[in-house]
Structure formats: structure tokens, C-alpha cells
Amino acid sequence: MGRSPCCEKVGLKKGPWTPEEDQKLLAYIDKHGHGSWRALPAKAGLQRCGKSCRLRWTNYLRPDIKRGEFSMQEEQTIIQLHALLGNRWSAIATHLPKRTDNEIKNYWNTHLKKRLAKMGIDPCTHKAKSDALSSADGDSRSSTNLSHMAQWESARLEAEARLVRESKLRAVSNPAAILQHPMGTAAASPSAAKPSLDVIRAWLVKHQPAEHGERSDLESPTSTLNFAESRLLMAAAAGRVPGNATAGGYQGGENMEPEIRIDSFAGFSTEHFLAGGGDGEAPWLAETCGWGQFGAGFTGMLLGDKNSGCCGDSYTNNGCVPEEEEEEEPVDKEELVEGGENKSYWNTIFNSINSSSSSTSPPVFYN
DNA sequence: AAGGACCTCAACCGCACTCCT
DNA sequence: CAGGAGTGCGGTTGAGGTCCT
Numbered sequence: 351m352g353r354s355p356c357c358e359k360v361g362l363k364k365g366p367w368t369p370e371e372d373q374k375l376l377a378y379i380d381k382h383g384h385g386s387w388r389a390l391p392a393k394a395g396l397q398r399c400g401k402s403c404r405l406r407w408t409n410y411l412r413p414d415i416k417r418g419e420f421s422m423q424e425e426q427t428i429i430q431l432h433a434l435l436g437n438r439w440s441a442i443a444t445h446l447p448k449r450t451d452n453e454i455k456n457y458w459n460t461h462l463k464k465r466l467a468k469m470g471i472d473p474c475t476h477k478a479k480s481d482a483l484s485s486a487d488g489d490s491r492s493s494t495n496l497s498h499m500a501q502w503e504s505a506r507l508e509a510e511a512r513l514v515r516e517s518k519l520r521a522v523s524n525p526a527a528i529l530q531h532p533m534g535t536a537a538a539s540p541s542a543a544k545p546s547l548d549v550i551r552a553w554l555v556k557h558q559p560a561e562h563g564e565r566s567d568l569e570s571p572t573s574t575l576n577f578a579e580s581r582l583l584m585a586a587a588a589g590r591v592p593g594n595a596t597a598g599g600y601q602g603g604e605n606m607e608p609e610i611r612i613d614s615f616a617g618f619s620t621e622h623f624l625a626g627g628g629d630g631e632a633p634w635l636a637e638t639c640g641w642g643q644f645g646a647g648f649t650g651m652l653l654g655d656k657n658s659g660c661c662g663d664s665y666t667n668n669g670c671v672p673e674e675e676e677e678e679e680p681v682d683k684e685e686l687v688e689g690g691e692n693k694s695y696w697n698t699i700f701n702s703i704n705s706s707s708s709s710t711s712p713p714v715f716y717n
Numbered sequence: 718a719a720g721g722a723c724c725t726c727a728a729c730c731g732c733a734c735t736c737c738t
Numbered sequence: 739c740a741g742g743a744g745t746g747c748g749g750t751t752g753a754g755g756t757c758c759t
Contacts, residue, residue, distance in 0.1 A: 366727070366753080388744070404745075405728065440747060455748075456726050723757070734746075 363397040367406055371396055375403055376411055409452045416448035420457055428454055429462060433476040 363371075378394035384407065387400035396403060409415075420428070424446055431442045439451035439458075446454060463473040470478055 364729075386744075401730095401745085402728075408746095409727070437748065451747075452727075460725055719759105721757105721759085723755105725753105725755080727751105727753095729751070730749085732747090732749105735744090737743080738741090 361397060362391075362399050362402075364402070367410075371398070372406070372411060375406060379407060379411075409450045414448055415450060417453075420449075420461075424449065425462060428458060429466070429476075432458065432462075432473075 374394050374396055375390075378390065382393070384390055384404070387404045390396075390400055390403050391398045394403070398406075427446060428442060431445055435441050437455075439455040443449055443451040443454050466473045466476075472478075
């Protein structure tokens with residue numbers, strides 16, 4: 351099912367766009383919408399292929415694009431999502447409002463990747479390079495397991511997100527449908543609710559033991575995420591990350607109508623999940639080999655927690671930062687990075703995230 | 718000041734996927 | 739089911755800018 355190159359026609363222009371071309375494209379889309387990209391260039395009077403026009407529009411001309419430097423929170427969101435999703439830039443971009451996948455990809459390749467590498471963290475695995483080496487000559491089996499579990503969880507999260515998006519669509523076309531959807535309300539049957547956001551729920555339990563009154567030894571393959579981060583993922587899985595929501599503080603705004611609450615996942619209980627749900631479905635519990643090692647992943651490293659045992663709770667960073675640092679005014683990012691204070695920089699990021707998550711109410715899903 | 722090295726990022730390439738006929 | 743059209747996506751390229759010697 352091969353496709354012919356879109357620009358093989360002689361006479362089509364390639365390379366950088368001129369302001370005139372931009373203007374033509376903008377004017378046309380403004381007036382008619384883009385419609386069929388293939389037909390657009392001729393209609394708009396452009397000597398470009400449709401693909402080129404689409405790219406120019408989606409990556410540059412679209413009015414809802416935010417350009418310029420990435421904020422700290424955007425940076426850490428990218429890193430966390432990359433740890434979870436890998437090079438799936440479009441998926442990452444959906445969680446960074448107004449940023450394009452191309453921009454995120456470029457930023458990763460030119461900035462974040464190098465920065466992580468500089469810190470001795472493998473940008474691919476998000477683990478300290480020394481860890482990667484030791485696992486290579488040591489427990490290769492467990493590292494393979496971990497990799498598989500991470501892939502499994504990643505795929506699972508993606509499926510969750512898709513489920514919610516589909517439910518969203520159904521709800522729009524048929525509001526009553528949400529009452530019947532597994533992700534919907536307590537009206538859903540327990541069995542239907544089972545395959546919902548259990549992974550994230552498990553993170554919740556793990557990362558906010560005080561609120562949930564329990565503490566599990568369960569360690570997610572991607573347990574580099576803390577509670578605040580898991581809330582971002584929950585929002586992501588719900589297919590909606592509001593503009594004011596970041597990993598540092600996902601809070602429902604007044605303008606949002608709560609429709610799906612996590613505590614309304616009928617039939618789901620933490621015990622159920624941790625115990626494998628009684629139906630043997632707890633693949634990641636069945637292969638717990640090496641779970642703890644994930645704590646030694648990149649977040650632990652970033653937090654200056656080389657032994658992953660900082661304060662006995664390496665994934666939360668609570669109390670791991672010196673007091674004077676906690677009370678400091680926002681630290682100048684460039685100064686920290688350029689001054690070789692990378693750990694402090696990242697500490698600042700994660701500290702701000704975790705502190706903002708401490709006073710939150712139970713997460714709410716929005717449709 | 719010159720020029721080579723390095724960096725950044727817009728744009729391109731080509732594969733993969735979905736939809737439609 | 740096959741195949742074409744349209745589009746999404748991730749990897750790569752290369753022009754232009756900046757830094758370094």
C-alpha cells in the first residue's frame with residue numbers, strides 16, 4: 351500500500367516558508383478551514399504540497415500554539431511522560447497544551463536529553479547509567495522484566511486514555527451513555543469497572559498513604575512518578591488536562607464539571623487490585639522481581655537519592671530537601687543548570703511539585 | 718576578524734494507520 | 739479483500755545562528 355511522495359510534482363516549492371506564503375495559508379484557512387490538505391495548496395494559490403501546508407499550519411501558524419521557552423513544569427512533564435511513554439511525542443504533546451509534538455521532540459533532543467546525559471542519566475531508560483551497567487552484568491533477567499512491565503504499563507495507560515476518550519465521544523452523542531460506561535458512574539457494573547484506572551489508583555494508594563490509610567509495598571514499574579504526577583496521568587488518562595493543570599498541581603477549576611470521580615469506580619478496591627482482583631489478573635504483582643529498583647530510576651537520581659533510600663521514602667521526596675531550600679524563593683533555573691547545580695535544579699522542580707500536592711483533595715476525573 | 722565547530726529548530730521524508738470505495 | 743487517499747507520527751536533515759579558538 352505504498353504511497354507516492356507528496357512533493358514529487360515538479361514545481362512544488364520546498365524549504366523555508368516565506369511570510370507571503372504564511373499569509374496566504376493563514377488567510378485561506380481563516381476563511382475556509384483547511385478541508386482537504388491535498389487540495390488546499392491549489393485553492394490557496396500556494397506552490398506547496400498539502401503535506402507541507404499541514405505541517406506549517408500545525409507546527410507554526412496555528413493560533414493556539416505557544417512558542418518560546420519551556421517552563422520548568424513543562425520540562426518536568428516532558429521528562430516524566432517520556433519516561434512513561436518513550437518517544438511518543440504526539441502523546442506527550444497532548445498533555446502539554448499549546449505545544450506541538452515537533453517542538454517537544456526538538457526540545458527533548460536539543461536540551462533535555464543532553465541535560466539528563468550530563469547528569470549521568472540514560473535518556474532512553476531514565477535510569478542512572480551506573481545502574482544500567484550493573485544490571486547488564488548482573489541481574490539482566492530482572493531488568494528485562496522491568497522493561498517488559500514498563501511496556502505493559504505504558505500500553506495499559508494508553509488503553510485507559512483511549513477508553514476515556516471514547517466514553518467522552520459517546521457521552522457527547524448520547525449523554526445517557528456515560529451512565530452505562532465502565533468509566534462512568536457507580537451505575538457501572540463492578541466487572542465492567544475493573545479494567546479502569548487501576549494502575550493509577552495503585553499509585554495513588556502508594557504515594558498518598560496518609561489519605562488512603564494504607565501503604566503498599568507495591569512498586570510500579572514506573573514508580574518514578576509521585577502522587578502529583580499520578581494525578582497528571584489520571585487527568586491525562588481522562589483525556590483532559592486543563593490549562594491550569596500540571597504535574598505540579600492538578601486541581602479542578604470552577605469551570606469544570608465533575609462527572610467522573612475516582613471514588614465512584616464501582617467494584618474497584620485497592621485490596622482488590624493489590625490482591626490481583628481475585629481473578630488472577632495482577633500481572634505486575636506476579637513479577638515483582640526487581641520492583642524496588644525502579645526507585646533508583648531517574649527521579650531518585652534527580653532527587654539526589656542515589657541509594658533510593660532517602661528518608662525511607664524515596665519516591666515522595668518529602669523531607670528530603672534541606673529546610674533552607676524549601677523556604678527559598680524560586681531559584682533561577684539557568685543559574686542552577688549552568689552552575690553545575692543540576693540536582694538542585696531538579697530538586698526545586700520536584701519539591702515544588704510535591705509541596706503543591708500535599709494539600710489536595712481526592713482526585714476527580716473530568717469528562 | 719576569520720573560519721571552523723557546535724547548536725537549534727523548521728521542515729522534510731517515509732512508514733504506518735484509518736477510512737473509504 | 740484490495741488498494742487508493744488522507745493524515746498522523748517519529749526520525750532525520752540542513753540552513754542559519756552562535757560560540758570558540
